[in-house]
Amino acid sequence: MGGSELKYIQDAFDTNWISQYGLNINEFENQLEKYLGNNSFVTALSSGTAAIHLALRMLNVQEDDFVICQSFTFVASVNPVLYQKAIPIFVDSETSTWNMCPNALEDAIKYCLQKGKKPKAIIVISLYGMPFMVDEILEISKKYEIPIIEDSAEALGSKYKNKLCGTFGDLSVISFNGNKIITTSGGGILISRNQSDKNRALYLATQAKENRDYYHHSEVGYNYRMSNISAGIGRGQLEVLENRIMKRRENHEFYQRVFQNYEEIELFEEPNDDFFSNYWLNTITIEGNNFNITKEKLKEKFSKNNIETRYLWKPMHLQPLYKDYKFFGADVCGTLFGSGLCLPSGTNLTDECKDRIVNVLIKIKK
Numbered sequence: 001m002g003g004s005e006l007k008y009i010q011d012a013f014d015t016n017w018i019s020q021y022g023l024n025i026n027e028f029e030n031q032l033e034k035y036l037g038n039n040s041f042v043t044a045l046s047s048g049t050a051a052i053h054l055a056l057r058m059l060n061v062q063e064d065d066f067v068i069c070q071s072f073t074f075v076a077s078v079n080p081v082l083y084q085k086a087i088p089i090f091v092d093s094e095t096s097t098w099n100m101c102p103n104a105l106e107d108a109i110k111y112c113l114q115k116g117k118k119p120k121a122i123i124v125i126s127l128y129g130m131p132f133m134v135d136e137i138l139e140i141s142k143k144y145e146i147p148i149i150e151d152s153a154e155a156l157g158s159k160y161k162n163k164l165c166g167t168f169g170d171l172s173v174i175s176f177n178g179n180k181i182i183t184t185s186g187g188g189i190l191i192s193r194n195q196s197d198k199n200r201a202l203y204l205a206t207q208a209k210e211n212r213d214y215y216h217h218s219e220v221g222y223n224y225r226m227s228n229i230s231a232g233i234g235r236g237q238l239e240v241l242e243n244r245i246m247k248r249r250e251n252h253e254f255y256q257r258v259f260q261n262y263e264e265i266e267l268f269e270e271p272n273d274d275f276f277s278n279y280w281l282n283t284i285t286i287e288g289n290n291f292n293i294t295k296e297k298l299k300e301k302f303s304k305n306n307i308e309t310r311y312l313w314k315p316m317h318l319q320p321l322y323k324d325y326k327f328f329g330a331d332v333c334g335t336l337f338g339s340g341l342c343l344p345s346g347t348n349l350t351d352e353c354k355d356r357i358v359n360v361l362i363k364i365k366k
């Protein structure tokens with residue numbers, strides 16, 4: 001926590017606004033709208049997953065519709081497609097940002113068109129905080145007139161050509177789950193590009209209750225609004241956002257120095273100056289095998305020294321849940337999954353922690 005979260009929670013208690021209305025929610029949304037800029041209209045919700053689900057509803061995704069999805073992601077990006085009984089079509093990653101490959105995306109769109117159904121949406125991710133190839137993907141979206149749902153759940157504060165993630169989609173999503181760069185304990189936002197979309201999101205997120213003096217409903221809605229307590233945590237966290245991004249980027253510089261000396265281990269980096277990552281997580285891939293190391297062995301060595309590492313997200317097209325759906329690409333993301341590892345990347349990583357990490361790595365060279 002940053003420090004002032006409790007103060008904002010106390011305000012909510014003092015004013016008795018502890019549910020889904022109140023100053024914290026309004027302020028949290030206003031501040032995020034200011035921060036994101038670029039015509040952003042923010043709706044605070046109970047989770048990032050809820051935001052993705054609402055985005056699909058707002059784009060009128062229905063049973064048997066195609067939705068194009070990046071395979072390399074956390075399962076929450078895709079599950080809402082099944083909530084709508086729609087059909088995910090998976091697309092591979094490219095090697096520079098690890099996100100949606102423009103060529104494979106076009107192949108997937110052409111397949112859908114041949115089947116006589118234009119995809120209703122493209123869900124593209126900024127995985128590990130790295131922006132996707134924004135210009136290329138947006139151009140394809142425009143060419144085929146298919147809206148983008150930008151899942152930047154992990155990428156608050158990341159930028160492409162100086163524009164913040166969360167501003168690229170027709171609808172965009174950021175998560176404030178406990179594991180993200182800042183948190184509301186649990187929560188997320190849906191970012192839309194105009195007020196009427198925001199109004200629609202608010203309406204669907206509050207049981208689609210129509211504006212009458214009795215309870216009147218014409219379509220199905222959800223209980224997806226963020227609570228004023230969570231939003232209070234979010235307000236406190238926004239005060240430390242820049243500091244958190246700086247810390248994560250310092251972690252990245254630490255790993256840059258460490259891995260300079262390792263030919264076989266490649267640190268995942270910004271491809272060029274157009275990209276600014278919040279480096280939510282630092283990740284590596286093991287390229288050669290001169291010292292005969294695999295991701296499993298490396299993980300075990302860290303683990304023996306009480307250092308937690310994690311495997312990369314297992315691509316969706318390799319999951320039992322999604323194995324029967326179409327996949328377009330050359331399995332770049334499967335290869336990444338086969339050789340990659342997430343390293344300790346928290347903002348509380350001390351010099352002592354860093355020394356312990358270096359010590360494990362020195363030993364694998366010997």
Ligand SMILES: *Cc1c(COP(=O)(O)O)cnc(C)c1O
Binds near residue numbers: 125
């Ligand atoms: C965390 C995450 C989500 C889901 O967000 P929640 O707030 O946990 O529901 C969606 N997509 C990606 C890529 C994520 O990392």
